[in-house]
Amino acid sequence: MNIFGTIYKVMLIGSSHGNMVGAVIDGVPPNEEISIEQINEDLKRRAPGQSKVTTERKEGDSLIIEAGILNGKTTGEPIVAFVRNRDVDSSYYDEIRDTPRPGHADYPAYVKYKGANDYRGGGRFSGRMTIGLVIAGSIAKQILKRHNVEIIAYTKEIGGIVAEPEVVEENFIFSDENIVRVANRSSIQSIVDAILKAKEEGDSLGGVVECQVMGLPVGVGEPIFDSIESKLAHIAFSIPATKGIEFGSGFRAARMKGSEHNDPYVVEDDKIRTLTNNAGGILGGLSNGMPVVFRIAFKPTSSIKKKQTTINKETGQQVDLKVRGRHDPCIVPRAVPIVANAAAIVMLDLFLKGGFLHRR
Numbered sequence: 001m002n003i004f005g006t007i008y009k010v011m012l013i014g015s016s017h018g019n020m021v022g023a024v025i026d027g028v029p030p031n032e033e034i035s036i037e038q039i040n041e042d043l044k045r046r047a048p049g050q051s052k053v054t055t056e057r058k059e060g061d062s063l064i065i066e067a068g069i070l071n072g073k074t075t076g077e078p079i080v081a082f083v084r085n086r087d088v089d090s091s092y093y094d095e096i097r098d099t100p101r102p103g104h105a106d107y108p109a110y111v112k113y114k115g116a117n118d119y120r121g122g123g124r125f126s127g128r129m130t131i132g133l134v135i136a137g138s139i140a141k142q143i144l145k146r147h148n149v150e151i152i153a154y155t156k157e158i159g160g161i162v163a164e165p166e167v168v169e170e171n172f173i174f175s176d177e178n179i180v181r182v183a184n185r186s187s188i189q190s191i192v193d194a195i196l197k198a199k200e201e202g203d204s205l206g207g208v209v210e211c212q213v214m215g216l217p218v219g220v221g222e223p224i225f226d227s228i229e230s231k232l233a234h235i236a237f238s239i240p241a242t243k244g245i246e247f248g249s250g251f252r253a254a255r256m257k258g259s260e261h262n263d264p265y266v267v268e269d270d271k272i273r274t275l276t277n278n279a280g281g282i283l284g285g286l287s288n289g290m291p292v293v294f295r296i297a298f299k300p301t302s303s304i305k306k307k308q309t310t311i312n313k314e315t316g317q318q319v320d321l322k323v324r325g326r327h328d329p330c331i332v333p334r335a336v337p338i339v340a341n342a343a344a345i346v347m348l349d350l351f352l353k354g355g356f357l358h359r360r
């Protein structure tokens with residue numbers, strides 16, 4: 001399926017090297033002020049060619065809104081928004097049609113679609129498909145902000161180097177100002193060096209993005225199938241290269257005792273909160289008033305220049321492959337704004353489902 005969401009529904013359209021890529025968004029609340037500049041800003045943060053640690057591919061991802069926003073406000077009709085694909089070089093993808101890249105979707109996609117899928121630039125399996133998520137998420141974030149919900153994301157780890165965030169609120173801006181998007185000044189150089197070293201070796205690195213959703217009222221989320229965790233995990237795995245997601249203490253919870261893991265309730269400034277946040281702000285699938293905290297693990301980029309073994313589909317022979325073309329040595333810095341905006345899509349959908357948008 002190409003549609004995500006129950007009320008705020010996002011359909012991703014286009015493909016990597018086709019005419020355009022973007023989203024059709026249904027269920028958008030009417031009369032909401034939307035800054036196109038802000039959407040373009042988010043797209044710029046996702047775009048490649050930003051620094052020496054991303055691919056040199058340049059994409060002037062400039063937004064086109066065909067419907068749904070008039071005079072700066074949502075009209076209530078579906079929003080149709082996309083960017084044109086430029087700086088496209090599909091020639092290499094013709095070369096590797098018969099030799100699927102290990103770690104990419106080439107082989108299963110070829111079998112599933114009987115070779116008819118748009119294979120250029122990875123087609124629907126390209127990281128470029130996340131442009132629609134960024135657009136829909138940017139709109140959702142702007143609406144949520146008016147309800148005091150703030151979403152921040154930053155790089156938590158790359159190539160095994162962990163960058164614990166310093167004070168988060170200040171660091172949101174800070175993490176946006178360094179090319180690897182960490183929220184910890186002392187880790188920037190070692191992470192940049194690690195990425196550049198992997199790039200030089202024709203290799204790639206993976207890592208972890210952490211995201212925090214702050215300011216949610218208590219009770220957002222629907223029990224069982226539409227729990228906050230279910231919805232965030234669902235959208236997380238729609239971001240290519242995602243390999244795992246954890247909430248709060250995550251897998252560490254399995255090694256803790258109840259007395260360590262439970263978050264004690266306290267009253268502070270007449271508000272109920274918890275002293276710790278092992279729950280990651282979610283209990284029973286519902287927000288408990290603490291920040292929703294989750295981490296997504298991204299694998300290392302599969303298209304690498306280093307020699308790998310694959311097969312030639314035509315001859316059935318085993319062959320060597322060195323992937324050419326312009327690829328990210330590590331997609332994590334570019335994934336940071338995608339994760340935050342994907343979370344915004346989930347939160348707005350759950351806000352609408354729970355009737356929270358009208359409780360202002």
Ligand SMILES: Cc1cc2nc3c(=O)[nH]c(=O)nc-3n(C[C@H](O)[C@H](O)[C@H](O)COP(=O)(O)O)c2cc1C
Binds near residue numbers: 327328
């Ligand atoms: C922002 C972004 C950029 C990406 N860039 C590349 C890339 O340059 N080269 C590549 O091989 N994969 C890249 N990927 C990952 C592939 O799209 C992904 O690994 C592939 O579709 C297979 O899907 P899977 O890893 O989820 O199984 C990127 C992913 C994202 C989110």
